[in-house]
Amino acid sequence: MDNAEGQVILKVESTSKRFGGLLAVDKVSFHVEKGELLGIIGPNGSGKTTLVNLITGFVRPDSGKVFFRGSDITGKKPYHIAELGMARTFQMVKPFYQLPAFKNLIIPLYSPRVKKLRGGKYGERDDVAIDLLEEVGFERDSFVPYKVASSLPHGYLKRLELARCLALRSDLLILDELFSGMSMSEVASTLPIIERLNGEGLSIIMVEHRLRELFRAADRVITLNFGRKIADGSPQEVMESETVKAAYLGTEAEG
Amino acid sequence: MTVRYRKERLDRGIKARCEDMFALSSYREMLYLLLPRVLPVVALLTFPLLKGVVGLYWEKVLVITCAIGLLALSWDLMASVGLVSLGQALFFGAGAYLTGFLNNSLGWPCFLTIPCGTVGGALFCTFLLLPVLRLRGVYFAIVTLTLPLLLTRFIEASKILGGNQGLSALSPLPNIWFEIYVPVLAVLVCLFGFRRLINEDYGLVLQGIRDNDLAVMSGAINIYKFKAQAVFIGGVAGAFAGAFMTHYYQFVGMPAFALDYSILPLTCAVLGGVGAFAGPTLGAFILVPLSEALRAFGTLRVVFYSAILIICIVGLPEGIFHYIQRKYHQFERMVEVG
Numbered sequence: 344m345d346n347a348e349g350q351v352i353l354k355v356e357s358t359s360k361r362f363g364g365l366l367a368v369d370k371v372s373f374h375v376e377k378g379e380l381l382g383i384i385g386p387n388g389s390g391k392t393t394l395v396n397l398i399t400g401f402v403r404p405d406s407g408k409v410f411f412r413g414s415d416i417t418g419k420k421p422y423h424i425a426e427l428g429m430a431r432t433f434q435m436v437k438p439f440y441q442l443p444a445f446k447n448l449i450i451p452l453y454s455p456r457v458k459k460l461r462g463g464k465y466g467e468r469d470d471v472a473i474d475l476l477e478e479v480g481f482e483r484d485s486f487v488p489y490k491v492a493s494s495l496p497h498g499y500l501k502r503l504e505l506a507r508c509l510a511l512r513s514d515l516l517i518l519d520e521l522f523s524g525m526s527m528s529e530v531a532s533t534l535p536i537i538e539r540l541n542g543e544g545l546s547i548i549m550v551e552h553r554l555r556e557l558f559r560a561a562d563r564v565i566t567l568n569f570g571r572k573i574a575d576g577s578p579q580e581v582m583e584s585e586t587v588k589a590a591y592l593g594t595e596a597e598g
Numbered sequence: 599m600t601v602r603y604r605k606e607r608l609d610r611g612i613k614a615r616c617e618d619m620f621a622l623s624s625y626r627e628m629l630y631l632l633l634p635r636v637l638p639v640v641a642l643l644t645f646p647l648l649k650g651v652v653g654l655y656w657e658k659v660l661v662i663t664c665a666i667g668l669l670a671l672s673w674d675l676m677a678s679v680g681l682v683s684l685g686q687a688l689f690f691g692a693g694a695y696l697t698g699f700l701n702n703s704l705g706w707p708c709f710l711t712i713p714c715g716t717v718g719g720a721l722f723c724t725f726l727l728l729p730v731l732r733l734r735g736v737y738f739a740i741v742t743l744t745l746p747l748l749l750t751r752f753i754e755a756s757k758i759l760g761g762n763q764g765l766s767a768l769s770p771l772p773n774i775w776f777e778i779y780v781p782v783l784a785v786l787v788c789l790f791g792f793r794r795l796i797n798e799d800y801g802l803v804l805q806g807i808r809d810n811d812l813a814v815m816s817g818a819i820n821i822y823k824f825k826a827q828a829v830f831i832g833g834v835a836g837a838f839a840g841a842f843m844t845h846y847y848q849f850v851g852m853p854a855f856a857l858d859y860s861i862l863p864l865t866c867a868v869l870g871g872v873g874a875f876a877g878p879t880l881g882a883f884i885l886v887p888l889s890e891a892l893r894a895f896g897t898l899r900v901v902f903y904s905a906i907l908i909i910c911i912v913g914l915p916e917g918i919f920h921y922i923q924r925k926y927h928q929f930e931r932m933v934e935v936g
Contacts, residue, residue: 420815420820421815425815425818426818433812437812438813439805441805442809449799450813450819451817454817455818465798465799507816507817510817
């Protein structure tokens with residue numbers, strides 16, 4: 344928002360996705376500007392994660408288009424979209440449980456995108472990985488980056504997801520409920536990392552249930568309910584919107 | 599008062615260890631690391647020299663063991679990307695038939711046919727499996743199980759490549775040393791090569807695909823490319839076994855696609871232990887000679903064979919290799935209690 348150029352990095356044009364009888368995403372359109380932090384909120388089952396999957400290519404939309412940095416990425420494979428510079432975390436953490444935490448990052452670091460950006464040989468990537476983990480709060484002094492992923496608490500695994508995205512050096516970061524399952528102190532230490540990344544010019548989409556933290560960080564918030572976009576505006580506007588309140592609290596009005 | 603004892607287990611091993619670097623401080627530690635690696639290599643390389651002592655029969659068993667060992671290694675490499683195959687016979691047969699064809703129809707010598715059969719066979723199988731690489735688990739297994747059967751019937755019905763007669767009178771291997779040492783060396787190269795490969799960053803990606811392919815995809819990595827490469831690398835090992843055995847038997851026929859070549863490598867891998875390459879190799883070096891040794895029992899051979907197999911798998915579900923490895927890294931001593 345405060346970006347002077349106001350370039351659009353991601354543009355979603357009336358995408359829809361139907362799963363059997365359920366219209367999970369219904370003609371949703373929105374855009375993300377360069378350097379913007381966009382929040383997506385909505386009650387459970389309102390289609391937030393499906394929307395993320397549509398953007399990142401894990402699910403193919405039934406209709407509509409997705410443009411990333413001006414090019415059409417609708418229906419492209421997830422690894423292709425990631426290579427263009429869009430990274431995402433998973434709501435359900437997906438670490439490689441048998442590997443040490445820092446070895447988890449070798450996989451994105453080995454991708455063609457990162458090789459091109461950063462180079463690196465066998466062994467050198469380990470140092471990069473450990474630096475990245477330190478950045479998201481893995482204490483190097485107590486050897487947390489060396490611990491096997493299966494032995495780490497949930498909050499660390501969530502931040503491992505974040506580090507895996509950072510490893511890609513992407514232009515757009517999509518965080519799918521990063522804070523769910525994190526303790527208050529973990530949220531308190533992770534939020535500044537995200538704010539700093541955003542301050543450095545990284546565009547971020549945050550799907551979140553922790554509204555207080557989201558409203559603090561976001562430049563703009565959109566709200567989904569039953570797959571439809573019901574609000575789009577500054578955190579202040581969305582917070583005060585009657586339709587959003589109705590969607591969350593379930594009064595007589597319905598979307 | 600009676601003194602009671604309890605068994606205590608301690609991890610042995612070298613503490614100052616950082617990834618691939620070992621801080622070696624004594625000959626003892628060096629031996630500790632080298633022995634389990636060098637001993638099998640030395641044993642394998644000297645066994646052919648003892649052919650006067652052990653007899654030519656067991657040297658032939660060694661060659662067959664190596665062929666099955668190669669198939670088991672190729673199975674394990676594919677399994678390390680999450681592709682569980684029930685059809686290593688596909689690789690064996692493709693390598694075997696291509697070699698046989700090149701020798702029979704074009705008259706190429708075995709120095710040309712074996713490398714061409716190996717690479718060509720592996721390429722053929724990779725292209726054949728390309729459309730099904732997106733399948734996982736049992737779905738992929740079923741496809742690989744049917745492909746060799748399909749190719750057998752195709753050859754039989756279309757009468758190409760000798761039909762159900764096969765191609766015979768192929769040129770023999772140059773000499774006995776070549777016959778024995780080439781498969782032994784191939785097993786060693788594949789064993790140590792694959793172990794090296796899987797510990798590289800490249801191998802880490804392969805393991806990542808096995809554990810969680812969605813996460814690898816979100817890491818901007820084309821998983822199908824890596825799966826195809828793994829199938830090709832595994833296929834080279836399998837097709838080499840086929841290519842070599844074609845010249846060894848001087849014959850190639852429909853038995854090259856036999857179910858034995860699919861099931862036996864899998865059994866070796868399960869018996870020896872999946873996932874470290876040494877396990878399946880060890881499994882092959884137990885199962886194939888065991889099968890030969892039990893010939894004395896005549897018709898009861900399969901009964902004894904199966905019984906031993908069941909006991910091993912029930913008793914050591916992690917695999918013989920993993921068990922030995924664990925024990926090797928542990929002290930056991932009796933300590934007083936009470």
